[in-house]
Amino acid sequence: MDVKKKAKEIVKRLRKVYPDAKIALRFENPVQLLVATILSAQCKDERVNDVTEKLFKKYKTAEDFAKADLEELAEDIKSTGFYKQKAKYIKEACKIIVERYHGEVPKTMDELLELPGVARKTANIVLANAYGIVDGIPVDTHVRRLSQRLGLVKSKQPEKIEKELMEVLDKKDWFEFPYLMQAHGRKICTSKKPKCEECILKDICDAYLS
Incomplete structure (x- = not known):
């Protein structure tokens, strides 16, 4: 065939x-989806959802993540694995989102790929599920x-x-x-x-x- x-x-x-x-990750806005997708690397979606249920009550905006204490954030996401690196990615990515994009997750592949911890898989997931922009296949x-x-x-x-x-x-x-x-x-x-x-x-x- x-x-x-x-x-x-x-x-x-x-x-x-x-x-x-459909996507298994739970989220209510583009920032949450970006964070959840970064956390999902080498981690099952069910575990990510368990972690983000508490996480998104504590950190509500990109600015909250950007200002977060790195060690505290790492501890909050510890059970997702590779937590120190993921915490660093999330904090740095959200800092860029706040400084460069007024707290809004960017809507283009090129801009997303400039964020720490974001490769094409993550960018595709965010674009398609947060903005309805299908630029590729995760x-x-x-x-x-x-x-x-x-x-x-x-x-x-x-x-x-x-x-x-x-x-x-x-x-x-x-x-x-x-x-x-x-x-x-x-x-x-x-x-x-x-x-x-x-x-x-x-x-x-x-x-x-x-």
Whole structure:
């Protein structure tokens, strides 16, 4: 099957199974989403949501994070892992947001990528979910694993995977695709013991057919 046709078929099938697939992180504004996404690196979304439930009551604005005591902020996010580096990223990013963007998270890829702790995955998530701007496809562990197993991409680096996916997927599916991958990756196509016999994609999956 042609890879573009396969991509379209994958989205079509998964959309029926996971009609409510969406971002798992909880947030109420762009600053919260940015912080939550930085915290989600090497950490499960459920843990991030547990941490941010208290965190966002304590720090309500970009200015609050920018003025935060670094050690105290690090302690507040400790259970997300790599907490010292994440605290530094959040504080420095919010300082720039306050000084350069009047406390508002910027709305362009280039501006977001200038913020500490922000790579394309984080920028894509913030742009799409906070502002409805779909500039690319966030590549997390689920997107990477499933895209490779299904035979949609050949690359291993996230930015190259994103580029390949943008070429094979219809642009109207860019926003939904990563959340369909996450839903299927958590339920069926897990990293260690994928439930291939239960998978609705096995007849078009390179890994299953090889």
